[in-house]
Amino acid sequence: MSDDNPFAPANVLERGLTWARERGYAGWDPYDGLNSPYAKPFKKHWFTRLAWMHAVNRSPIELREMLSIPKQRNPKGIALFALSYLYRYEATGNEEDLAEAERLLAWLREHPSPSFDYPCWGYNFDWQNARKFYLPAYGPSVVVTVFCAQAFVHHHRLTGDEDSLSTAEGACEFIRNEINTRGVVGYDAYTYTTDDEFVVINVNALAARLFALVAAENGDESLMKRADGLVEFVLTAQEESGAWHYSMPADRSHISHDNFHTGFVLESLREYLDAGGDVPGTEAAYRRGLDFYRENLFEDDGAPKLEHDQTYPHDAHAAAQSIRTFVRDGGSESLEMAEQIIDWSIDELFDRAGYFYRRRGRYVDDETPYIRWSQAWMCFALASAVRQRTESERRAR
Numbered sequence: 001m002s003d004d005n006p007f008a009p010a011n012v013l014e015r016g017l018t019w020a021r022e023r024g025y026a027g028w029d030p031y032d033g034l035n036s037p038y039a040k041p042f043k044k045h046w047f048t049r050l051a052w053m054h055a056v057n058r059s060p061i062e063l064r065e066m067l068s069i070p071k072q073r074n075p076k077g078i079a080l081f082a083l084s085y086l087y088r089y090e091a092t093g094n095e096e097d098l099a100e101a102e103r104l105l106a107w108l109r110e111h112p113s114p115s116f117d118y119p120c121w122g123y124n125f126d127w128q129n130a131r132k133f134y135l136p137a138y139g140p141s142v143v144v145t146v147f148c149a150q151a152f153v154h155h156h157r158l159t160g161d162e163d164s165l166s167t168a169e170g171a172c173e174f175i176r177n178e179i180n181t182r183g184v185v186g187y188d189a190y191t192y193t194t195d196d197e198f199v200v201i202n203v204n205a206l207a208a209r210l211f212a213l214v215a216a217e218n219g220d221e222s223l224m225k226r227a228d229g230l231v232e233f234v235l236t237a238q239e240e241s242g243a244w245h246y247s248m249p250a251d252r253s254h255i256s257h258d259n260f261h262t263g264f265v266l267e268s269l270r271e272y273l274d275a276g277g278d279v280p281g282t283e284a285a286y287r288r289g290l291d292f293y294r295e296n297l298f299e300d301d302g303a304p305k306l307e308h309d310q311t312y313p314h315d316a317h318a319a320a321q322s323i324r325t326f327v328r329d330g331g332s333e334s335l336e337m338a339e340q341i342i343d344w345s346i347d348e349l350f351d352r353a354g355y356f357y358r359r360r361g362r363y364v365d366d367e368t369p370y371i372r373w374s375q376a377w378m379c380f381a382l383a384s385a386v387r388q389r390t391e392s393e394r395r396a397r
Contacts, residue, residue, distance in 0.1 A: 007346050009389075013382040017084060019354030020375050025081055025104070026071045027371025028064050030057050030358065034126040035137070036067035049128040060364050075111065075121040075138075077372030078104050079148040080380040086154050087383035091390040098158075105155055108148050109167065113140040118174035119167045121148045130254065133196035141193050142179055145171050146206040153213045168214050172223060175207055184248050187233035199248045201237050202261045204230045205268035212275035224277070231272055231279045234265060238285055242292030243308065257308040259297045259318035263325040266290055270328050290329060294337060298322070302340035303348070303360075313359040313366075319345045320377035327384045335388070342385060345378065 003010065020027075033039060033056030034049060042048040056063050085101035088094070113120050120140035127135045135141060149171035156164040180191040182199050189199045190207055208230035215224035238244055244265055246255035255261070269286040296308040304318035305311050319341055326338035349357045355369035356378045369375060 007350070009342055009346070009382050010386050012346055012350055013084070013088065013379060013386055015354040016350075016356065016375060016379045016382065017081070017088075019369075020081060020371065020379065021100070023071070023371075024073070025078060025371065025376075026073045027077075027369060027375065028069060028071055029074055029123070029125060029370055030366075030373050031123070031127055032064070032069055032072075032125040033057060033067070034128075035072075035124075036064075036069045038067055043126065046128055046131060046134060049126070049134065050130065053128055062368055064368075071371070072124045073107070073111075074124050074372040074376075075108060076123065076144045076147050077376040078108055079121075079151040080372070080376035082108070082151040083154060084376075084379040084383040086151070086158060087380075087387040090158065091383075091387045101151075101155065105151060105164065108151070113138050115139060116174060116178060118178065119149070119170040120145045120174040120178075129192070129198070132198040133193055135193055139193065140174065140178075142175055142190055142203045142207055143192070145174060146210045149210055150213065153210070153217065156217060165214070165217055168210070169218065169220075172211055172214050175210070176226065179207075184233065185236055187229060187236070189233050189248070190230070200246060201234060201244045201248065202246070202264040202268070205234050205265040208234065208277075209268035209271045212272040212277050216275040227272060227277060228279050231269070231277060231282055234269070235279070235281055235285045238289065242285075242288035242290075243296075244289070255307070257292070257296070259304045259306060259315070260321040262289070262293050262297065263318070263321035266293060267321075267325050267328050290325075290334070293322075293325070294333075298337070298341070302337070302344035304341065312362040314348070314361075315359040316345070316349050316356050316374035317358075317377050319349065320374075320381035323381035324384050327381075327388045330388070338385060342382070345381075349374070349378070 031053060033053040039052050042052040082101045082104040085097045089097035113122050121144045122138045122140045124137055126137050149168040152164040152168040155161055178194050180194055181188045182191060182197055184199050190204050192198045192200055192203055208227040211223045211227035237248055243257040245253040246261055247253040266289050269282060273282055297305050303314045304322050306313060323338050323341050326334040348360055356374040358366040358368055358370055358374045
């Protein structure tokens with residue numbers, strides 16, 4: 001596509017980042033219903049918390065303004081926007097992209113979870129995860145902390161900034177020292193938070209990714225060894241088909257083989273391998289998983305399926321993570337797949353005003369512009385693709 005095309009990925013990325021920047025990178029989230037002042041009577045019990053949160057999330061009409069739910073910055077969203085600017089800086093060399101990323105990273109440094117002395121982060125809303133656990137606003141989790149720390153690692157790679165590496169190292173220490181663990185099939189697996197017992201496969205893959213990325217920068221052998229153990233656990237959880245269930249034990253997992261969590265696992269294994277991880281069988285497991293992902297979690301036109309046996313809804317988060325997963329793989333078949341998903345996403349999810357819809361359903365769409373779930377994720381995905389395309393063009397010269 002021509003650069004003059006307003007719907008070329010680089011131009012859509014610019015419009016998406018501009019839309020977010022003009023709003024101070026603040027907005028709503030699918031799961032922020034408990035931020036409503038009217039939710040207070042429902043916060044006393046797990047079931048009423050869950051019911052309120054999902055009533056807001058799944059309502060066919062947008063309730064957030066009516067319920068006085070504030071538009072806020074989400075730490076994970078801020079990290080994804082920072083990564084988007086860092087990736088575009090690599091592609092263009094525009095110093096303003098680097099400066100904007102650094103402003104966002106400074107905000108993350110200034111707004112860690114108040115619960116711990118380590119650099120760690122959580123969502124900006126109270127979150128009830130089924131009956132598994134309740135996490136109050138800004139309570140830290142592995143997932144949010146990994147994505148925030150990843151932005152600092154990437155900044156260090158580009159600039160050599162030692163404070164950024166130190167922040168990422170501190171995040172690793174938070175996970176190692178404060179996140180709960182459970183023994184599963186002979187491994188010390190991380191749970192989702194500091195206090196629960198819920199063992200999720202992608203959580204452990206993400207932790208392994210961060211540990212490997214940091215170890216590659218500072219040479220910490222104990223950190224890489226812990227990454228190795230987590231990867232061994234993830235490989236043990238893989239099925240013959242190449243798929244992973246969401247959690248362990250698999251027969252109790254309420255999600256089977258879904259799209260974006262599978263993408264998290266695959267990208268994490270790729271990052272681990274490229275950072276020097278060498279657990280035997282990892283490359284083969286990654287390839288088997290990538291084949292399952294490609295063959296079972298997408299429609300012929302590139303639309304991301306929700307799960308391997310459930311087509312709808314087609315979700316922006318899944319589309320974005322799949323673009324990222326295939327771009328990160330870098331093989332010709334994967335890059336073709338990424339281009340197809342980008343085309344589908346721009347056609348189906350991008351609003352001319354500059355924001356991305358959340359999802360297309362079989363009968364009902366959700367066109368609310370969520371700042372983390374759709375806007376930040378799609379910007380990160382497009383920035384990944386723009387950087388990859390630029391690097392390919394440079395190599396071809």
